[in-house]
Amino acid sequence: QNYRPLPPGLLRSDVDGPGPAEIVLDSEEQAQVRAAFARLDPDERELLELRVVGGLSSAEVAAALGKQPGTVRMAQMRALGRLRTFLEEASRVG
Numbered sequence: 260q261n262y263r264p265l266p267p268g269l270l271r272s273d274v275d276g277p278g279p280a281e282i283v284l285d286s287e288e289q290a291q292v293r294a295a296f297a298r299l300d301p302d303e304r305e306l307l308e309l310r311v312v313g314g315l316s317s318a319e320v321a322a323a324l325g326k327q328p329g330t331v332r333m334a335q336m337r338a339l340g341r342l343r344t345f346l347e348e349a350s351r352v353g
Contacts, residue, residue, distance in 0.1 A: 295345035
């Protein structure tokens with residue numbers, strides 16, 4: 260009756276790391292994302308870095324860039340759409 264949760268890392272899925280195939284796929288995917296990201300305009304990269312990487316809200320990004328939050332949200336949607344297009348192009352080629 261003394262229930263104690265299992266310690267983290269005890270379950271097999273927690274212990275097993277990615278296999279060689281997963282590591283190769285991850286590095287290929289990362290390279291594709293980096294290449295697609297580099298194709299964005301500098302303003303788009305900055306906005307996505309602040310929103311996605313930095314985790315800032317659209318209001319925080321707007322304040323940092325001197326724009327309106329709605330403008331930031333629209334620019335983010337456009338930038339993500341272009342990023343998606345670049346990634347789709349890369350997957351067709353690669």
